[in-house]
Amino acid sequence: MALPTPLYTTDYGVAYVGDSLELLDRLESDSIDLVITSPPFALQRKKTYGNVEQEDYVNWLFEFCKKVYRVLKSTGSFVLDLGGAYQSKRPVRSLYNYRILIKLCDELEFRLAEEFFWFNPAKLPSPIEWVNKRKIRAKDSVNTVWWLSKTDNPKANVSNVLVPYSDRMKKLQAEPQKYYKPKERPSGHDIGKNFATDNGGAIPSNLLEIPNTESNSSYIQLCKSISIPPHPARFPQKLPMFFIKFLTEPGDKVLDIFAGSNTTGFVAEQLQRNWIAFEKDLTYLASSSFRFLDKSQNPKDTLTLYEQLLYQHDSIYLTTSKQLALKL
Template identity: 45%
Template sequence: MSNKLYSTDYGKYYLGKCEETIQELKLKEKVQLILTSPPFPLNNKKQYGNLNGEEYLTWFTGLAELFSSVLAPNGSIVIEMGNAWEKNRPVQSLLHLNSLLSFVNNEKAGLRLCQEFICYNPARLPSPAQWVTINRIRAIDSFTHIWWMSNSDYPKADNRRVLRPYSKKMKKLLESGKFNSGKRPSEHVISEKGFLTDNHGSISHNVLELEQIDEDRELRLPYSMFSISNTKSNDFFTKTCKEKGIVPHPARMPLELASFFIEFLTDEGDLVLDPFGGSNTTGFCAEKLKRQWISIEANMDYGKQSIIRFKEPSLNSSIKMGAFEL
């Protein structure tokens, strides 16, 4: 491909519009997971190229058929999308929700919604600033929606790969071997040994906390998210961008979020696709987890800065430049 910016041990990063590049790559039924955070449907256009209004809705809905066509028969699509607000009004827009609904309801795509997730991130800047910090009539928007979709009722998935560490209370219960069994007010009947099997961790929730909501409660990230958090704590990418005077992509997907779904929905060697690659969080996490990956991005500047991720010493990944020399 003439628009390949670079490749690594496991992946390739292309410059161009995702619609055209996906068609050129001939990926039909080869992708196990599409993991992406598309440009948000904002009322004011930003540098990373979002559309707005009905134009956005039409464009986004049309992507469903294209994305579905490249999925493996048991593949998944995971889309992160934040909230949108009406221009100059303290009112949430319905555009992002209508876009997601229209995407999954596109009859030509044959998709279904497997589950909705919420990603809570207290580190997000107070927004929308006008109504939160100036007029002070709204609360901080601190979460994004994540929709997990598939072309199958039973896509590849295993929640045992994204277990959370047991709570202190559960660890004590396993040590004691005793449990208050019997009938609950909910009319569920708990057997004597129903909670005494050590499954090496508890099943993850569909609310993903990047930091704990309750500071007095222990944060129990899934093991996959915890391992990537160790990378984030050192944040080679952000520090290097700062040193070089580079302004990072303004809407980066959290590393923990990407690693969670890659672990949950793929095996080593599977192909992960990000049609809106940006600074390439998806490719970076896929590389660390030994998955094949392809990322596509229309903005050359974001493509250039994404190379920094693969220079992180702990990754030990080789980079080969493509047709575009930097």
């Protein structure tokens, strides 16, 4: 069964409204290079974006992951961002994000290629009861990000995500004899004279420090211009950018099954990767189109686009020149 008419398209991507459980069945097997997503978290308090109760969460998410496994290429990757949570009315952490990992590896034969941790230094102290009021816990500011694959050797190139060298390393490279003498370390590692070679950057760690402080993007500004609320649980562009650069090449296909405000699609477009976005909330996906427009867009035109996306019957094409080109 073919996919339905997309809500909108761009040069590299297509955005569909619908339940991912149904839409995933319409994709070919072994057709996707990277699935990267941040599903609604298993929180105790209901959120406007529709999170699932903790006791049901693992089985609920597992149904999506079974279908992700089918559509993923043997060289592909599945990157799953999951926030932590506390048990109801207790200062005790939930293990749901670890249980889903174990279930995926034990029952679907996913491999854990590597675990990553997204540290958001801008995150507000929470939960209020244990951190702010009773002051018996530190604030929760780290998400677990599982990098999963169908085989032991998924496509990956860490050279694409090198980070700047530290000041100390720059000094070492400039004058290696002054700061460094090759020798075996107490750990047993034999670090030779090539240690000071400039390789264009340092290998990143699996701790990704990325503040989630989007405030001046075209998406936020255009939402404000027509008085509609932005998606309440956006993740920062640098998070999908890291994994798309790391795990894919230009022309590869990237899928987000809980697209929300479609940060993944926007980043994939910038990096010339083909992308697919699935999101069941029409209003969220309609406003996600603003990511592909200039923030100086006339509010009247922005509102026209938004209303057309809400009530249309044909797909709207957004040009990469950030000027509206409507196919109605």
